[in-house]
Amino acid sequence: MSTFSITNSSSSLVSLHLSSNLLKSSSIFYWLFNSTTNLRTLYLGYNVLEGPIPDVFGKVMKSLEILDLYDNKLQGEIPSFFGNMCALQKLYLSENKLSGDISTFFLNSAWCNRLVFQSLYLFNNQITYLQALDCYLSWRICTWIEIICRMTSPNPISPIHPN
DSSP, X not given: OOOOOOSSOBSSOOEEEOTTSOOXXXXXXXXXXXXXXXXXXXXOOSSOXXXXXXXXXXXXXXXXXXXXXXXSEEEEEOOGGGGGOTTOOEEEOOSSEEEEXXXXXXXXXXXXXXXXXOEEEOOSSEEEOOTHHHHHHHHHOOSOOEEEOOOSSSSOOXXXXXX
């Protein structure tokens, strides 16, 4: 991949589709931090992005509503900052190499987006969860949250629909 460069920040760019471009370097995240301030949808699925998702991503991309990182090679735990991105509605993280306990992700998130958050896709990662998560989600997040997972856990997550 060639190096990204941009001369100034854009406040008018609201949707960016870079899926299926064989992007390899996670430097795309840093390019985004410096190039746009009002991005609402970001599609980076079906690339070969590697490494962890940078922590600064959640601090800079506050207007994101849809983030698609499906089918890459991203590693590490699911950053809790996703639960602190107040506009985020849909998060696609399936088909990566993410690991850790999803309960930690939910328990360490502020969930300022709990009234708008709709979908979290995590299947085909190495994620586990605790039984307590079902109860926590039912009471803490009062919107329709669909967690679709097929995990390497003795307790696979099925869709959760709060009452």
